Amino acid sequence: MAVTEQAITPAARQAARALAAAGQGAKNDALEAIAAAIERRAGEIIAENRLDVEGADGERPAIIDRLTLTDTRVAGLADAVRAVAALPDPIGTTIRELTLENGLHITKQRVPLGVILIVYEARPNVTVDAAALCVKAGNACVLRGSRLARHTNAVLLDVVREGIAEAGMPPDAVQALGEDRAELARFVADPHAADVVIPRGGEELKDFLLETSRIPVLAAAGGNCHVYVDASADPAKAVAIAVNAKTQRPGVCNAAETLLVHRDRETLLPELRAALEGAGVELREDEEAWATEFLDLKMGLRVVDSLDGALQHIATYGTGHSEAIVTEDAAAAERFTREVDAAAVYVNASTRFTDGGEYGMGAEIGISTNRLHARGPLGLEELTTTKYVVVGDGQVRE
């Protein structure tokens, strides 16, 4: 990219204006052109990816696996873009409508958010997914990927921009920021450089943004999630949910970190322990464990005296992400869902369901524990803002 850092925002704002004015058809044409360009240039993408994979020698196998593109995975990138094209366009939807006594007709409509900065790790699929979601919602985006994936990201950026240009839209709708941390720090120091920053993965990077960004950050600021086994819990559900919430994918933010058990259900403890330890989980009962987000096969355990004790524990240690109660008592379920303050609250289900795909949103660009704007999985609707359109016949204010 010949584009200098200072030129990114003005170019993005101009492209965003064009995207906001474009209809659903034009945006879907751009997405189809991106998908076709990915398929057409698959060989080139894989060749560039090989350079990154060679350069990543010595990294953990999980990182190299996420970084590596194969023919199948490149085809998957194109499929993902077409899946975004197939989603309903959130733009122009009327959220609220009323006609005043003076005859003014007011509609509150969804419009694009503007310019979105996406910061992510060495996952080349995010380059394509994030660009596709932003274009679909009429936004410009600035992508900031990992140095480990720089050859792959560069060719994917070129492919995405080529597709957008082929569809007659401004390629600056998708731009990239360099991988240098200082460059990112300078960019997010300007509150007007973008309308929002969405970090995807990378706790350290997320903390850096939450600490330093003057642009609002939409992120899961923590994932200290709980499963609370109530006095009336069904034993089989309790065991299945505790094990699933902890072990199905321990390294993610919606995995449970602490198991709370009502004193009147202590009889279930041996079975819970056996199931969790049998799945490789180390159980810890100290206060330090309750405050820790392990993201690993470790879990805090605490016996509480009452539902109130569980609510107090979650209010103290929880991070407002995903919280579950296992209970057959409707009143307890009602109090838990009402009083627990979190993005997602579960009754008799695993915390692991907090995910845009699982929630029927089609795709997600991240998860937020923010209280402002969007809380929970971030899909297309969360990449929009609103506009009041008021149509009159000469009305003036008295």
Place this chain on the structure above:
Amino acid sequence: MAVTEQAITPAARQAARALAAAGQGAKNDALEAIAAAIERRAGEIIAENRLDVEGADGERPAIIDRLTLTDTRVAGLADAVRAVAALPDPIGTTIRELTLENGLHITKQRVPLGVILIVYEARPNVTVDAAALCVKAGNACVLRGSRLARHTNAVLLDVVREGIAEAGMPPDAVQALGEDRAELARFVADPHAADVVIPRGGEELKDFLLETSRIPVLAAAGGNCHVYVDASADPAKAVAIAVNAKTQRPGVCNAAETLLVHRDRETLLPELRAALEGAGVELREDEEAWATEFLDLKMGLRVVDSLDGALQHIATYGTGHSEAIVTEDAAAAERFTREVDAAAVYVNASTRFTDGGEYGMGAEIGISTNRLHARGPLGLEELTTTKYVVVGDGQVRE
């Protein structure tokens, strides 16, 4: 208040938990108790207000008028609280609902936002209005009023807290921060001290918060609003709207600051000039005028070559608040409402309508030009966030 600054947030969070758990009836009981306490203690309120009014000797008459409470105005404060009680409760409303194939039932519900800091000028009515709106939406609030109104605010705070306590709710749902600027600066330096700051009035104070606050600020960051008279504008509507938008209340953020006229409608210029100048407006055609938010009986004027020229002018100089087109051409109206990026876009109506009361929201706590969370008038709904409630029967993620 014996409460120290550092103790405000923990006390507010604890009160917010109680309010979030309270039903509509309990919150309305608290509002009725506040209204009754205002009526019961009217004499005391007026006596304290007299101290402030005496201390404000030498201030501008408009400021003294806003500060002064009379029997009628105190009765109006109580009425305003009852009007808030009569509004529909936004909390618990289902925004989205779906049942997944696996049987999980998902609802996205409105829940309270949390802790809200309201910063305002010497308007004692804001103390009561803001507290009532926050309590109604289940939020705790921290009020930071003006030193000019300190005696009035102190007694009103005591009255409001007394009403809340009488209804069995925690009085720390409404607290106050001292009037010292340094205290405000310290408070907003902590991103966790409140969930959002809403400044009401006071450009200098708003700029200070937008510049320094680490807590998100919901505000109208500017009000450089335009009236664009299109080629096909109806003359009578054009004149009435231009005059109303500029002069009905020139000092507010939704007043128009620049009049744009299509070259093919230049014939209307003498009439527009005569009407505006007849209403005391000084018209200025220089570029500096176009960039200025006068908040006064001054107005920029520019003849543009086309609708595109008007759109470009508004994109360059506008602040995304309220923008109006006067036109009889449906296609021009459609392009204007689609392409102008603002909180509110008007066709054949005055920009002055951007107001929560006018929009049927019952009451407003401010206006926002933010793109995140809430754009336009801020009513009860804008004082909420959301929570996903997911009910299952033992579902775990595969």
